[in-house]
Amino acid sequence: MGTDINTSKKILDLIREHGTPLQIAFGVRAAENVRRAVEALSPHGWQGNLFYSYKTNPVPEVLRVLHQNGAGAEVISERELNLALDLGVEPGRIVFNGIYKSPAALKTAVEKKIKCINIDAPQELDILCELSKSAKENITVGLRVRPAVGWQGQFGHVIKDGSALDFARRIAGNNKLDLKAVHFHLGSSTAKAYRRAIDETLGFIQKVSGELNINIRALDIGGGFPGKDMRLLTLWEQAWQRFFDRPWPAPVAGPDDGFRVLGETAGYFKQAGTKYGLESLEMWAEPGRLITGDAQILAVKVVGWRQSGKKQYAIVDGGRVGAAGPLVGETRKVSVLGKNQNGDLKTYDIVGPTCMPWDRLFAGVRLPKLEMGDILMVEGAGAYFVPMETEFSFTRPKLAII
Template identity: 30%
Template sequence: MASPALVPAAAEDPSFAELIAQRPHLSLHALDGLTMEEVPLARIAAAVGTPTWIYSAGALRRRYARLRDALAGAGLDAGIHFAVKANTSLAVLRVLAEAGAGADVVSEGELRIARAAGIPASRIVFSGVGKTGRELRLALDEDIHQINAESAEELAMLSALAASLGRTARVALRVNPDVDARTHAKITTGLSENKFGVAYDEAVALYARMAAMPGIRPVGIAMHIGSQITAGMAAYRAAYARMAELVRELRARGLPVERLDGGGGLGIPYRDEPAPLPEALAGAIRATLGPLGLPVMIEPGRWIAGPAGVLLASVVIEKRGEARRFAICDAGMNDLVRPAMYEAWHGIVPVGAAARAAPLSPADVVGPVCETGDTFARGRALPPLAPGDLLAFLDAGAYGAVMSSTYNARPLAAEVLVDGDRFAVVRERQGFEALLAGQRVPDWLATGPAAEATP
């Protein structure tokens, strides 16, 4: 009996040429294949191996500059604080620090990495719903720009700590505007049912209490409604309008408001979906918050870093099932978890130059992890693939390496920064010995093979 036809690829998927054309730091050369800036990805694979994360310094600089210029062009006094949770690479953060970016951090580790990357404490904002006493103490010791408090309980803890240390914390109150960002349920943060921020109706009273607390200096209000927002500016405008209303009420009560933190969340087109531009975000801020005459800050992560990175992987084997063709890669869901966690779509482009002329057929792109969910794409149009052929997973510069794990005892991948015609390893590939580092066997357990149990 003949095998059933392979499942067809999605007709609406953009072509390789279309994907590359939308990402100016990538190009496909006739001899060198897929290239980032001036470095062929095959050259990096030969030198470093796979899987490997690769970031474009040029793309990071260009995207930061475009966002900065959009805000300035709208006449805004605005600061850009990169959301470190999107990418904690020291090299990536150094590029952005040199461009003038501040940082939005959500943990002690992110704060320490931001400082190590050269971002001044005066440009660091500490967000997050579960800051510990140790983390707050570090923020006070570093004298960072602002702490975004998310609850009355956190304010009480911070007040007691700051007063005991003889410090004064600059604090913004994070308010939950109860606005639907129309993004994935796992990355929306601005609904009343979410864990983040204080309820809008309680904000004025809590802000007034905060102003009377020892060790606390209220500096403004903050919000963040979610990540990967692509459904236009309506949600931003609604949330910003609520912030403006809140500021007016605080001012009417004689309470000080020095600045506004509008959060991040600006989405990117992973496939070919429309996504708002920085100019649209700047326009929404100007229309809603501009009349207040206050400095504003935003906290982008994905918009700056997402398109700047790829995950480079090698094909292990191409397996033909009864009804499907599988391209099995050496990268797995432990490396790039977004497709498994969020059903996320990433462009997948063959690196070899010959792929441009090869016939395409549907393939499921999967990893080696022992989970059916270890699937990057289904029915994707790809050329024939042999062991060792390279694939580039696009738009992996945000929420890629930072969400990696060592599941299935798979070491963490290497990371590389490309800058013009240069590249350098900026994080070594984890060795297998590191998987055992820090582990201990209790001294009461026998050494060597366990004795066979006897009846």
């Protein structure tokens, strides 16, 4: 996000007050992003079906803004579930995912009657069956499936080989469990991948509904909508960076506008629902980076220099190790607070303060001539920076919201 003079002044004031490294969250931008995402769902009546993925940026001050503007919560741990409840999120606005849900977390979820517990690992079903014995009402659950596109590995039950259907049968075997939703998460994806996954999963829902006589009411398509001003590096780009020690000369903007992907996907879902005879099926979405990615910046300060061969290193007080974990496989825009980005530029490697050789924020980046005390602003810091922070030798960045 660009910074005008007023914003730059506010940022400077915050840095004077809190020091660096500092995460600065922009509440107005986060609220605007929720509004745009809700707008993408509303033509189909699904405006209430947006569940912000807590893992992306579990900052209470930011989460409050998101909830005030209409987002529910997607949580994957006991801590995140309790955080949502502590923030006053209605239990009926909380979806619980993840491959390890502790018995205590499942108990809380059942007692509070949250919107849906998406069962993934088999042991969760055993725990829920136990809990169902004393539950007065049915427990609302979903089933995480694994379509042929997107993340594989340890997540979800495979549709293609029949394991998902077998698992649905096990859930249906307990009449206190109300299998209301099917869920997938593909990882960062394109509109084409969502279309393929939706087709495969709707076929699955049609089969489950027919064979097991279950009334599935929603397909939760997870998150993964591209964030703005950030891009995941391909493996080739990561290898290039690693072996040649140079940045990949590519634009940092993502290939797609995430809001457009979300809107198109919702339109496709509606059409496909009709094709599969599932007209009343709702779509739920759990965006993370789309909502907060570009609503936060990380400010770090130049605290030292090192010349090595032809390379000019600038040492900053928050690096990849402590403050910017995602930069291992992603790119971001960076600028110098108060300096003209279009003037005479020099080439720098920007490294963090720890003793780890990979504590590098940017390689070969072109910036205005740097001086001690300059503030570098890393954009797109609202997705996975905070949860990936470490206290490796230094304290974690503070956070302020404006």
